[in-house]
Amino acid sequence: MRISELKLLIIRSLDIDGDPEKGLRGLEEAGVDYRFSDGFRDKVLGRIASAGNTVVREMESVRNLNNVFSRIALTGVAAIVILLISIFMVQGSLSLDSFLGLGNSYDESLVYLLTGN
Amino acid sequence: MESYRQKSDAELVKFSLEGDKQAFGEIVNRYQGMVARTVKGMLGDSVFSEDIGQDVFIKLYYSLSDFRGEAKLSTYIQKIAVNLTLNEIKRRKRFFSTFSQKGNNEMYEFEVADYxxxxxxxxxxxxxxxxxxxxxxxxxxxxxxxxxxxxxxxxxxxxxxxxxxxxxxxxxxxxxxxxxxxxx
Missing domain, CATH: 1.10.10.10 (Winged helix-like DNA-binding domain superfamily/Winged helix DNA-binding domain)
Incomplete structure (x- = not known):
């Protein structure tokens, strides 16, 4: 097909009233067709497989992190319980003052401690 | 692979969702020509267009569960192809307007096949x-x-x-x- 004919075909293929299939066939006959390279399917499947492995690795690291976190959380809760029991045994109550270690202090002693006078 | 060629799009989608990679491979085979025409037609015939083409099918793979079957699979794939290609055009436009004074014409490449x-x-x-x-x-x-x-x-x-x-x-x-x- 000559270039002038091809140009005409391109313009006619864009006619609103024209048959788009006819234009497409004409261009294909002229050699206007696009393809991906050989092995395209395998490349796509390869990328999906490698992306899948990444997802599995991410899931494993999240699971490991959760395990570590639950162990830390359990140890933390146990430490808090022991602290509460020890405060109760030493101070005799679980008030805010007891938590702050001020259970047996008088106001004057506090002023002295804070100001030095 | 021969048996997959006889399957309908709906069957291939169902098998792919069940983890059958060969079924998804058949979807790629069936629609790669259509995607190539969209992507290469809009971005130019280059290796970069091939990467976008791969992205189209990877996006399709991870969004297959969203495909309700109300539209044709080809329409669904075509929408993904158009969106990714338009995004790439915008990305290239931004890149070239930032880093180049030569305009946008250089962002397209032609690699006409030897055959x-x-x-x-x-x-x-x-x-x-x-x-x-x-x-x-x-x-x-x-x-x-x-x-x-x-x-x-x-x-x-x-x-x-x-x-x-x-x-x-x-x-x-x-x-x-x-x-x-x-x-x-």
Whole structure:
């Protein structure tokens, strides 16, 4: 097909009233067709497989992190319980003052401690 | 693979969702030509377009569960292809407007395949150059019409545009195309 004919075909293929299939066939006959390279399917499947492995690795690291976190959380809760029991045994109550270690202090002693006078 | 060729799109989607990679491979085989025409028509015939083509199918793979089967699978894939390609055009435009003073013409490459005859090479080069000279909003309409053979109604459905918009853009694209081809 000559270039002038091809140009005409391109313009006619864009006619609103024209048959788009006819234009497409004409261009294909002229050699206007696009393809991906050989092995395209395998490349796509390869990328999906490698992306899948990444997802599995991410899931494993999240699971490991959760395990570590639950162990830390359990140890933390146990430490808090022991602290509460020890405060109760030493101070005799679980008030805010007891938590702050001020259970047996008088106001004057506090002023002295804070100001030095 | 032979057995998969007989399967319908719906069956292939179902098998793919169950983890059957070969079934998804058949979807890729079935629609890679269609995606190549959209992506290469809009971005130029280069290896970079091939990467976008792969991205289209990877995105399809991870969004298959969202496919309800209300539209045809080809329409669903075409929408993904158009969206990814338009995003790539925007990305390249941003990149070149930031880092280059030469304009956007350098963002397209042509790698006409060796197996083509001289006449076919010329034809593809002419169509490629003409398409790349079009404004992207016209280029997508022309690609759908000229390289995919879609009707204006199908184009409107794929691009999520009103039919009137597609008709007016097609008409303006034809005018622009006449001008461009006159210079080539």
């Amino acid at each position: 083509d005859t001289e006449e076919k090479k010329e034809a593809r080069e002419l169509v490629g150059k003409a398409l790349m000279s079009l404004d992207p909003k016209f280029r997508v309409i022309v690609t759908m019409r000229m390289l995919q053979g879609y009707s204006t109604k199908e184009t409107a459905e794929i691009l999520d545009l009103p039919l009137g918009t597609v008709l007016s853009r097609l008409s303006r694209a034809q005018e622009q195309m006449k001008e461009i081809l006159g210079k080539l």
